[in-house]
Amino acid sequence: MTSAADLSPSYDLVVIGGGPAGLAAASLAARVGLSTVLFDENPGVGGQIYRGITSTPIKNGTVLGEEYWAGGALASEAKVSGAAIVTGATVWTLDPSLAVGVSIAGKARLIQARRVIIATGALERPFPIPGWTLPGVMTAGAAQTTLKAQGLVPDGRTVLAGCGPLLWLLAAQLLRAGVKIEAMLDTASRRNWLRALPHLPDFLLSPYWRKGLALLREVKAKVPVIAVDRLSAAGDGKLKEVVYGTGGTEHRLAADLLLLHHGVVPNVNLANATGAAHRWNERQLCFEPVLDDDFTSSVPGIAVAGDGAGIAGGTAAAERGRIAAIAAVRALKPEASVPDPQVVRQKLAREEMGRAFLDILYRPADSFRRPEGDTVVCRCEEVTARQVRAMADTGCEGPNQMKAFLRSGMGPCQGRLCGLTVTELIAEQRGLSPAEVGYYRLRPPVKPITLAELASLPIGEAERKAVER
Amino acid sequence: MRTADVVVIGGGIHGCSTALHLALRGLKPIVVEKDYAGRHASGVNAGGVRQLARHVAEIPLSISSMAIWERIEELVGDDCGFDCHGTVLVAESEEELAGFRARVEDLHLRGFSHEELIGRAELKRLVPAVSDYCPGGVVSRRDGAADPFRTTQAFRRRAVEKGAEVIEGVRVTGLVRAGSVWRVETSDGPIEAPKVVNAAGAWADRIAAMLGEPVPLEVIAPMLMVSSRVPPFIQPVVILRGRKLSFKQLANGTVVIGGGHLATPFRDENRTVLDWSKLTASARTVWELFPVMREATIVRAWAGIEARMIDDIPVVGPSSTSEGVYHQFGFSAHGFQLGPGTGAMMAELIATGATNVPIDGLGIGRFAAR
Amino acid sequence: MFKRLHDTATVTITVDGQPVRARIGDTVAAALLAAGIDHCRTTPVTGAPRAPYCLMGVCFDCLVTIDGVGNRQGCLVPVREGMAVATQIGKREAGR
Structure with missing residues (x-):
């Protein structure tokens, strides 16, 4: 295992995140001779989509599906590319001078990069329903993670709720692994179909529609799918019941595990903390970095590839990683031979086709994004929707003032689980658009580090020399 | 108009x-x-x-x-989060304490009585978590902190x-x-x-x-960092003179660490770039002065832009x-x-x-x- | 809440002093879920119980004390034989 002391003081390219975008980028750059390091905070590479790809105990290929196993090639390619692949490595700061702060096993280093590719991917959109903080309520992604990486599956009465392709995929994977699902509570608005219809032709040309339809059929054959427009988790200290309804009806379903999901959004924390410009994407209902054709951000030398650049899925992420890496190679080693970026861009365009249809079809309903009353919005500091709305009414104009007034977004997750909700709530109360309200200004360390880790950072020439090998 | x-x-x-x-x-x-x-x-x-x-x-x-x-x-019409537990200037050596004594005596001669020299025992009583190597300090008992x-x-x-x-x-x-x-x-x-x-x-x-x-105004951006919530262990604000430190636990349990280490300010862009070497120095000071803080996690660091006169x-x-x-x-x-x-x-x-x-x-x- | 598809638990960790079997390749959070724990921490604000939520490093609800160090993200730390995990109560962390 690589330790902090094993790292060089500087690299041509630092890639942050070992999902498809990061793996593809690091492989391409290292193969043509850029000194390249890839940091990932998880115990292994693969990101979320290929989680546990090099170590999964799931040997039956059909459970996770062929798309999952495609990740193996990316991982092996990266392994032999010459890039240093460092797992268990948490990047906690990146500044505009391209200094990268990283912690490995409790020891910190500052590494100087000539180019940086942020490939920190996506996270699941906050799903703030009453009771979502109860033990027994998790994200669908969490269940998929334990399935892939540990071969661990839900036991007991399991309910899935929400909308989006990943929820259906998870349902199918769990069914194939022999898990019984009590119900699938579908929160997508029926009206989305009409709005999505104009984008159907594109979707029919994409690689996804056949697979998507097959998934839907596979799940619907075994699980009752119930359309809902209200949803909450109830229990005292842990989940006991899922409460749902449409119109005037209300049903209670005894449950041990509720898995929530309504789409994924870019994990913007690191890019935001570097000062890179971001903008609101109204179709995907999230903030995303402002990028050029090579995925370079507004901060020179820093690119954002993969789903962190806007949601497009795993295969598109790899192509984006390659495009960003080609730009880095062209800047640092123009004589090296790289693939024609136009060819990669065409592949990417094909992968991105049909995205609009899915985005609109699975657009989460307003009521599930903008909670009311005592529903917790900020899980870390336990700030409720009522508090945020009331503070917006009394004049609080933006998320950064909200931080100061209510401490929302001030806990260890640094707004990852409340940022979008707080922005949308302020926008609704003040009659503004989320673009006008803006997002939290994020501060490093983007992941908490202990005082001891920070104190371990080599400073001064003598200390730095002592750790350089 | x-x-x-x-x-x-x-x-x-x-x-x-x-x-x-x-x-x-x-x-x-x-x-x-x-x-x-x-x-x-x-x-x-x-x-x-x-x-x-x-x-x-x-x-x-x-x-x-x-x-x-x-x-x-x-x-x-708001208490501003003001609490009043005093500020303690901690001496890290006998030599430093002697310097503090001279200042307090000078202030008393000028008619200012808010600063009070304290020895080891009173320092430990006011700030039990402080390291044993500190021989005393100065307290201003009416001082405090606010949000x-x-x-x-x-x-x-x-x-x-x-x-x-x-x-x-x-x-x-x-x-x-x-x-x-x-x-x-x-x-x-x-x-x-x-x-x-x-x-x-x-x-x-x-x-x-x-x-x-x-006017000779320097744009500066003093850095601060804050820990996640920890159990209450200190009431006064603690400051140092020899090394840069201000140290305060808020009512919510978080600890704010500052003291004047500077970030690079960009005043036309409302932006600062932090200097992690200096924050590391700050972390080391806390490591030595408050061993209880060693495993505390730092969740955010930032700097505010302001003016310093020569x-x-x-x-x-x-x-x-x-x-x-x-x-x-x-x-x-x-x-x-x-x-x-x-x-x-x-x-x-x-x-x-x-x-x-x-x-x-x-x-x-x-x-x-x- | 969770069960293993393959019974391959081969290492032993302790959780609040009690031995728990885990598999090489488990993260601490996964091992806790497999062992059927109710919650892994209580919040510093209201004392509410919390269990792992996202398992991908973003929610910080799986914070636990590992080998004496508080506030560690259980979903990012692989288990090791003999590792001592403790439920994190409220603001616990400084001076431990």
């Missing part, structure tokens, strides 16, 4: 406090703020409310300010309630004499007023330059070139505590032409003499 009795440039703690005190005297101030009230140093400083270890020239302002802090809720953003907002809110106007997101672009009044050009049109207060913090030199009154004391008082203009800036990373009192003094000065609080030595003229 908008008109006012006083245009206050800058919506920090100083601008908002001056506006409130002017309004309380029946005058109509307009505060012009380029971002929003408390956006910079006033909203994001360490929140120390300290008389301890101040330059002699600003002690009168600090003492008058303290009297206001002690009834802050009466004044602004800076909440305080600035409370002053802003009460000022508005009392008749002040606060215009945010508007930038001052020019200052011209128009007969008996000043015409303040802004990005939202001109405002005319007989009096102007320059409380523009890190941008105050640009306002002074409009008056042909250049002599580390503020510029307070009338302009030396321009009748009707007053300066109130350059608080050099220790202006938060001074906000309430300086605003009151400034309002008195503007309304009556004189003040009882001595501000000798703080005038802008001191730079012209150099």
Whole structure:
């Protein structure tokens, strides 16, 4: 295992995140001779989509599906590319001078990069329903993670709720692994179909529609799918019941595990903390970095590839990683031979086709994004929707003032689980658009580090020399 | 054309406090703020409310300010998170303690009694978590700390309630004499007023330059970091002199670590870039002084942009070139505590032409003499 | 809440002093879920119980004390034989 002391003081390219975008980028750059390091905070590479790809105990290929196993090639390619692949490595700061702060096993280093590719991917959109903080309520992604990486599956009465392709995929994977699902509570608005219809032709040309339809059929054959427009988790200290309804009806379903999901959004924390410009994407209902054709951000030398650049899925992420890496190679080693970026861009365009249809079809309903009353919005500091709305009414104009007034977004997750909700709530109360309200200004360390880790950072020439090998 | 009795440039703690005190005297101030009230140093400083270890020239302002802090809720309708557990200046060696003793004796001779020398036992009683190597220190028992953003907002809110106007997101672009009044050009049109207060913090030199009154102002960005919530273990604010540190646990359990290590400021972009080498030095100081903090996690670090004068004391008082203009800036990373009192003094000065609080030595003229 | 598809638990960790079997390749959070724990921490604000939520490093609800160090993200730390995991109560962390 690589330790902090094993790292060089500087690299041509630092890639942050070992999902498809990061793996593809690091492989391409290292193969043509850029000194390249890839940091990932998880115990292994693969990101979320290929989680546990090099170590999964799931040997039956059909459970996770062929798309999952495609990740193996990316991982092996990266392994032999010459890039240093460092797992268990948490990047906690990146500044505009391209200094990268990283912690490995409790020891910190500052590494100087000539180019940086942020490939920190996506996270699941906050799903703030009453009771979502109860033990027994998790994200669908969490269940998929334990399935892939540990071969661990839900036991007991399991309910899935929400909308989006990943929820259906998870349902199918769990069914194939022999898990019984009590119900699938579908929160997508029926009206989305009409709005999505104009984008159907594109979707029919994409690689996804056949697979998507097959998934839907596979799940619907075994699980009752119930359309809902209200949803909450109830229990005292842990989940006991899922409460749902449409119109005037209300049903209670005894449950041990509720898995929530309504789409994924870019994990913007690191890019935001570097000062890179971001903008609101109204179709995907999230903030995303402002990028050029090579995925370079507004901060020179820093690119954002993969789903962190806007949601497009795993295969598109790899192509984006390659495009960003080609730009880095062209800047640092123009004589090296790289693939024609136009060819990669065409592949990417094909992968991105049909995205609009899915985005609109699975657009989460307003009521599930903008909670009311005592529903917790900020899980870390336990700030409720009522508090945020009331503070917006009394004049609080933006998320950064909200931080100061209510401490929302001030806990260890640094707004990852409340940022979008707080922005949308302020926008609704003040009659503004989320673009006008803006997002939290994020501060490093983007992941908490202990005082001891920070104190371990080599400073001064003598200390730095002592750790350089 | 908008008109006012006083245009206050800058919506920090100083601008908002001056506006409130002017309004309380029946005058109509307009505060012009380029971002929003408390956006910079006033909203994001360490929140120390300290008389301890101040330059002699600003002690009168600090003492008058303290009297206001002690009834802050009466004044602004919000307790501002103010608590009063004292500030302790910790000596890290016998030699340092000897230096502190000399200062405290000197202050007593000048008639200031707020600083009190303490030995090892009293230090341990006040700050049980402090490392054993520290032989004593100085305490100012009436000192405390407050929530800076909440305080600035409370002053802003009460000022508005009392008749002040606060215009945010508007930038001052020019200052011209128009007969008996000043015409303040802004990005939202001109405002005319007989009096102007320059409380523009890190941008105050640009306002002074409009008056042909250049000042040696350095833009600085002192860094702070905060831990996640930890169990309560310390009540007073602790500061050091030999090494840079200010250290305070808030009521919510988080610990704010500062002390004046500087980030790189970019004042035209409202942006700072942190210096992790210096934050590491800060972490090491805490590691040694408070072993209890070693495994605490640091969740955020930031820096607020403000002004430092070459002599580390503020510029307070009338302009030396321009009748009707007053300066109130350059608080050099220790202006938060001074906000309430300086605003009151400034309002008195503007309304009556004189003040009882001595501000000798703080005038802008001191730079012209150099 | 969770069960293993393959019974391959081969290492032993302790959770609040009690031995718990885990598999090489488990993260601490996964091991806790497999062992059927109710919650892994209580919040510093209201004392509410929390269990792992996202398992991908973003939610910080799986914070636990590992080998004496508080506030560690259980979903990012692989288990090791003999590792001592403790439920994190409220603000626990400093001085431990």
